[in-house]
Amino acid sequence: MTSPLQQKIKINGPSVVTANRTWDGVVIYRDAHKGWTTDLAQAAIVHTADDARALLAESTADDVGAIGPYIAPVAVNDNGVVEPGNLREQIRRQGVTIDLPVSA
Amino acid sequence: MYAYDEIDRTLINERVAEFRDQVKRRLAGELTEDEFKMLRLMNGVYLQLHAYMFRVAIPYGTLSSPQLRKMAHVARRYDRGYGHFTTRQNIQFNWIKLADLPDALEDLASVGIHAMQTSGNCTRNVTTDQWAGVAPGEVEDPRIWAELLRQYSTMHPEFSFLPRKFKIAITASAHDRAAIKVHDIGLRIHKNEAGETGFEVLVGGGLGRTPFIGKVIKPFVHGRDILSYVESILRVYNQYGRRDNIYKARIKILVHELGIEKFAAEVEDEWLAMRDSALTLDNEVVEDIRSRFSYPHYQKLSDTPDELTAASADPHFARWLKNSVAPHQRTGYAIVTLSLKPVGGPPGDATAEQMDAVADLADKYSFGEIRVGHEQNLALPSVAKHDLPALWRQLDKLGLATPNVNLVTDIIACPGLDYCSLANTRSIPIAQELTRRFANHDLAELIGRLHINISGCINACGHHHVGHIGILGVEKNGEEFFQITIGGRADEHAVVGTLIGPAVPFAEVADVIEDIVEAYLALRARPDELFVQTVERLGVEPFKERVYATR
Numbered sequence: 217m218t219s220p221l222q223q224k225i226k227i228n229g230p231s232v233v234t235a236n237r238t239w240d241g242v243v244i245y246r247d248a249h250k251g252w253t254t255d256l257a258q259a260a261i262v263h264t265a266d267d268a269r270a271l272l273a274e275s276t277a278d279d280v281g282a283i284g285p286y287i288a289p290v291a292v293n294d295n296g297v298v299e300p301g302n303l304r305e306q307i308r309r310q311g312v313t314i315d316l317p318v319s320a
Numbered sequence: 321m322y323a324y325d326e327i328d329r330t331l332i333n334e335r336v337a338e339f340r341d342q343v344k345r346r347l348a349g350e351l352t353e354d355e356f357k358m359l360r361l362m363n364g365v366y367l368q369l370h371a372y373m374f375r376v377a378i379p380y381g382t383l384s385s386p387q388l389r390k391m392a393h394v395a396r397r398y399d400r401g402y403g404h405f406t407t408r409q410n411i412q413f414n415w416i417k418l419a420d421l422p423d424a425l426e427d428l429a430s431v432g433i434h435a436m437q438t439s440g441n442c443t444r445n446v447t448t449d450q451w452a453g454v455a456p457g458e459v460e461d462p463r464i465w466a467e468l469l470r471q472y473s474t475m476h477p478e479f480s481f482l483p484r485k486f487k488i489a490i491t492a493s494a495h496d497r498a499a500i501k502v503h504d505i506g507l508r509i510h511k512n513e514a515g516e517t518g519f520e521v522l523v524g525g526g527l528g529r530t531p532f533i534g535k536v537i538k539p540f541v542h543g544r545d546i547l548s549y550v551e552s553i554l555r556v557y558n559q560y561g562r563r564d565n566i567y568k569a570r571i572k573i574l575v576h577e578l579g580i581e582k583f584a585a586e587v588e589d590e591w592l593a594m595r596d597s598a599l600t601l602d603n604e605v606v607e608d609i610r611s612r613f614s615y616p617h618y619q620k621l622s623d624t625p626d627e628l629t630a631a632s633a634d635p636h637f638a639r640w641l642k643n644s645v646a647p648h649q650r651t652g653y654a655i656v657t658l659s660l661k662p663v664g665g666p667p668g669d670a671t672a673e674q675m676d677a678v679a680d681l682a683d684k685y686s687f688g689e690i691r692v693g694h695e696q697n698l699a700l701p702s703v704a705k706h707d708l709p710a711l712w713r714q715l716d717k718l719g720l721a722t723p724n725v726n727l728v729t730d731i732i733a734c735p736g737l738d739y740c741s742l743a744n745t746r747s748i749p750i751a752q753e754l755t756r757r758f759a760n761h762d763l764a765e766l767i768g769r770l771h772i773n774i775s776g777c778i779n780a781c782g783h784h785h786v787g788h789i790g791i792l793g794v795e796k797n798g799e800e801f802f803q804i805t806i807g808g809r810a811d812e813h814a815v816v817g818t819l820i821g822p823a824v825p826f827a828e829v830a831d832v833i834e835d836i837v838e839a840y841l842a843l844r845a846r847p848d849e850l851f852v853q854t855v856e857r858l859g860v861e862p863f864k865e866r867v868y869a870t871r
């Protein structure tokens with residue numbers, strides 16, 4: 217994998233760094249305190265490519281805690297509420313869009 | 321059923337212990353993800369959108385009732401109470417924690433189940449006809465040969481790092497239920513003029529980004545030579561297959577680029593040099609494997625028992641009987657398909673309770689055996705015909721008697737964007753909507769055999785290329801769109817479907833499929849002309865017109 221420091225990073229708006237937690241695979245977001253959170257509202261939001269690169273580099277350094285960190289778009293609405301920026305990220309946050317099979 | 325010997329059991333148990341240690345080191349930070357990824361993939365552990373996914377092999381699609389109960393246990397104990405049966409005779413668990421995986425593997429190992437050959441660039445789980453050993457007219461039980469290939473290929477040192485994954489499927493029936501023409505190697509068992517058993521060998525089939533139908537490389541390879549012949553193919557592939565470009569790495573590309581004649585000549589050279597090697601199968605070895613498959617003690621039973629005649633007066637039962645019950649090799653017995661395609665449900669999913677109940681029904685009615693087929697349904701292979709009414713009542717209560725096998729709602733679908741990290745679009749909700757649109761069984765029967773296959777991206781896990789109607793998810797400006805192909809098929813007449821026009825948005829897919837089906841009903845020459853036959857006769861134009869005229 218290309219080092220995130222060498223990756224060309226382009227962002228088109230507010231973004232976060234997201235990954236899966238190593239021990240159980242749960243979706244996590246990088247927070248502003250060098251840790252991870254499962255709550256998108258607590259995620260560190262970056263607005264420039266340089267900030268995104270730095271956040272990603274810091275996230276990638278935590279190989280024990282997280283798998284496959286990457287930059288994902290978010291939308292911040294007028295009330296300051298953070299929403300996932302695309303369907304994939306929406307599904308990652310909310311879970312499957314279907315009812316899970318349940319026992320009769 | 322096949323009885324594992326001590327060597328198999330030791331191998332599986334050692335593998336669990338090894339993986340337990342690897343997981344421990346990963347969680348302690350002694351292994352990086354880069355180092356660990358290969359190791360977890362070798363044990364069937366992928367990462368999906370929300371969690372790890374655990375893929376477990378069901379060799380040649382045969383399960384014993386204790387094995388199925390153990391799957392139910394894994395679903396309940398370590399996952400969210402259900403499992404997903406795939407098109408390659410595997411089961412997947414979608415929510416498993418890495419920390420729990422060694423325990424889950426250990427539990428499965430206690431019934432001889434493992435996750436080897438479910439991932440990575442090795443020879444994958446060898447698949448076959450889900451009706452193996454019970455299908456009328458079958459040349460012989462293909463599972464004997466699937467097992468020989470399994471033993472030969474499992475952890476084969478020379479072929480654990482092939483250019484790419486490698487899939488083999490076998491059939492021994494004239495009607496191909498194993499989709500051998502879309503596998504890297506397809507094997508069709510038949511007899512030569514001398515009455516000897518051998519294989520027609522096909523190579524270079526596959527779906528994904530570049531679909532190809534397999535080509536015959538040798539019309540007859542004697543049973544004793546099949547391992548050396550397969551090894552010759554693997555060697556040529558291992559040597560020349562492209563490792564520089566993942567999109568060109570499958571054997572289908574090599575066969576296409578070299579041409580089948582040249583590829584065959586390379587294989588022949590390799591084979592002539594080694595055909596009389598240690599890989600030659602003498603009769604004893606084959607017979608030894610054969611003897612470790614146990615077959616039911618069938619009884620002499622009536623083909624028209626009174627119970628069956630009486631129950632057939634009930635139209636619900638009669639409909640299921642016609643749709644889901646097939647003839648068996650033995651008089652008085654039948655093969656029963658259990659539809660995992662309820663109206664509005666995700667194709668191929670079964671709950672832990674359903675799995676437990678099916679295991680009990682298998683014990684009671686089918687000599688403790690369950691089968692898994694590539695259409696993502698289950699089967700009870702050997703049910704006495706006089707038991708069919710009782711079995712049906714119980715399956716119906718479990719939601720496993722939807723009489724839609726091979727009909728428009730018997731949809732194959734991959735997990736798509738609801739689970740899969742490679743997906744462009746969702747596929748399960750499309751399947752669910754279609755099962756609702758075509759929920760009327762009279763309509764479904766009127767339409768007749770029609771396979772709809774859906775994939776959420778070009779990797780084609782849902783076999784969309786070979787669906788009679790194929791639906792492929794693509795992304796357009798961040799929106800979910802779907803390309804529709806028609807006329808594909810996966811059986812002995814396998815062919816890749818033809819695109820009918822521009823992709824349509826998520827919300828319109830079900831309407832488009834309805835249009836296509838209506839066009840077919842209006843265009844078919846006779847009520848028994850199947851959808852694929854109408855497409856073959858008329859081409860895609862009339863369907864295209866119908867779909868796009870008003871869009």
Ligand code: HEM
Pocket residue numbers: 366367368373405406407408412484487525526527528529570733734735740741742779780781782783
């Ligand atoms: C985590 C989920 C999955 C991932 C990451 C995945 C990945 C892939 C990839 C990358 C390919 C393309 C291979 C190539 O063309 O070289 C592929 C093909 C395929 N997969 Fe999956 N898959 C997943 C789930 C499934 C499921 C659920 C099924 C069965 C329902 C399945 C069955 C197949 C089949 C039949 C093919 C195409 C046949 C072939 O050409 O090999 N996969 N998969």
Ligand code: SF4
Pocket residue numbers: 734735736737740741742743744775776777778779780781782
């Ligand atoms: S076809 Fe694509 S979306 Fe569907 S399971 Fe395969 S990789 Fe995932």
